[in-house]
Structure formats: C-alpha cells, structure tokens
Amino acid sequence: CLSPELIHLHQIKGKIVVVVDIFRASSTMVTALANGVQCILPVRDLEQCRAYKKEGWKIAGERNGQQADGFDLGNSPLAYTNRQLSGEKIAMTTTNGTRAISLVQNEASEVLIGAFLNINALANYLKAMNNDILVVCAGWKGRFNVEDALFAGAFSMAIGRKHECDATLAMEALFQSSKNNLAGFLQKASHAKRLQNHHLEKDIDFCLTLNQYDEIVFLQNNLLKLK
Numbered sequence: 576c577l578s579p580e581l582i583h584l585h586q587i588k589g590k591i592v593v594v595v596d597i598f599r600a601s602s603t604m605v606t607a608l609a610n611g612v613q614c615i616l617p618v619r620d621l622e623q624c625r626a627y628k629k630e631g632w633k634i635a636g637e638r639n640g641q642q643a644d645g646f647d648l649g650n651s652p653l654a655y656t657n658r659q660l661s662g663e664k665i666a667m668t669t670t671n672g673t674r675a676i677s678l679v680q681n682e683a684s685e686v687l688i689g690a691f692l693n694i695n696a697l698a699n700y701l702k703a704m705n706n707d708i709l710v711v712c713a714g715w716k717g718r719f720n721v722e723d724a725l726f727a728g729a730f731s732m733a734i735g736r737k738h739e740c741d742a743t744l745a746m747e748a749l750f751q752s753s754k755n756n757l758a759g760f761l762q763k764a765s766h767a768k769r770l771q772n773h774h775l776e777k778d779i780d781f782c783l784t785l786n787q788y789d790e791i792v793f794l795q796n797n798l799l800k801l802k
C-alpha cells in the first residue's frame with residue numbers, strides 16, 4: 576500500500592495494482608460502470624479532457640472536490656446511480672484518482688479499481704491470482720489520507736494473504752478499530768471535511784457503503800471497463 580508519489584516504477588513492474596480513491600474517484604468509477612456506462616477514459620489534464628466533448632464523450636471533471644467549469648459532470652457517484660448515463664462514454668479527470676492511474680498504468684501487469692462499494696467482489700477475484708498485489712492509495716495531492724488507508728486494510732483482510740508489511744498491518748488494525756462506524760471515524764478526516772464543506776455528505780455515506788456492487792473494474796487499452 577503506497578501513495579503514488581512514493582512509488583518507484585520497479586515496485587509496480589509486473590504487479591497487479593489496485594488503485595483506490597474512496598472519496599470519490601474510484602467509488603465513482605465503480606458506480607458508473609456498474610450502472611451501465613460503456614467505458615471511462617481517465618485523463619490527467621483538464622484541457623485534454625474537455626477536448627473529448629467534441630468527439631461525443633460526456634466529460635467529467637473535478638478539482639479540489641468541485642465540478643470543473645465547462646464539464647457535464649463533476650465526480651459524484653450519485654450522478655450515475657439511476658442509470659441516466661447508461662451507454663455513455665465518459666472522459667474523466669479528477670484531482671488525485673485519475674493521476675494515480677496514469678502513474679501506474681504503463682508498468683502494472685493489470686490495473687483494477689478498488690472501492691468499498693465492490694471490495695468483496697474484487698478480493699474474491701484476486702484471491703485466485705498468484706501475482707503480488709500493490710494497493711495504490713491516491714491520497715490528496717501527494718499526501719496520505721485515511722479513507723484510502725482504511726480500504727487498504729479492509730482489502731488486505733478480505734483477500735487474506737500472509738504479508739510482512741508493517742504499513743498493511745497498521746491499516747488492517749485501523750480498519751478493525753473503525754469498521755463498525757466508518758463515517759463516524761472519518762468525520763474529522765481532511766477530505767471528508769472538504770466534502771462536507773461542499774454539502775456532499777450523501778457522497779461520503781455512499782462511498783463508505785460496503786459491497787453495493789459485484790462488478791470488477793479494470794483498465795484495458797487505457798479505458799476503464801467491467802471485467
């Protein structure tokens with residue numbers, strides 16, 4: 576479990592990478608594809624993403640937790656839950672989540688998207704694999720954030736592999752101590768407070784819902800799709 580900025584490319588090579596950004600990019604990606612979106616193109620740059628509008632893509636852009644100017648969508652998973660965007664292709668850029676994907680996609684053997692929303696389905700899928708698995712926590716602008724670490728701890732426990740990683744041990748303990756009230760534990764977390772300031776409390780609760788979906792989201796030819 577590492578923050579994108581701490582990763583050296585040799586740590587990624589040949590590994591299965593699970594990218595997680597609980598608030599909210601990976602939660603939104605899983606929700607969108609589970610609700611019929613055809614595919615998601617993660618884009619690092621706002622202007623590059625805007626250009627896809629002319630090619631018939633819906634464009635989703637978020638910076639600092641808010642919808643970016645000139646975009647069809649921000650980064651709320653709740654924008655996709657009643658399948659109103661089913662069949663659409665979405666070009667998406669977010670502050671941290673799409674950036675984390677761009678940092679690992681060329682070296683990883685496979686990139687998957689992790690969220691509490693599909694955590695057991697993802698763990699059950701990866702249990703059968705022998706590869707090393709690296710959980711990449713998107714964090715916030717290069718800094719650690721606690722919700723992604725909680726996912727990493729929960730995911731490690733769900734997949735049940737032996738490990739000798741102190742960071743993983745710490746995150747498992749963190750999840751064990753807070754799993755009965757994740758929202759309460761995260762009230763003081765920086766990104767939860769940022770979303771509360773934007774009156775996005777419903778997003779927080781939805782992103783912390785476990786096993787809402789059984790779908791697995793992976794990257795194929797630079798596009799996020801359902802397995």
Ligand code: MLT
Pocket residue numbers: 596598599600601637639640641650669670671672673713714715
């Ligand atoms: C991100 O990618 O950093 C987050 O999803 C930001 C957000 O949507 O609040």
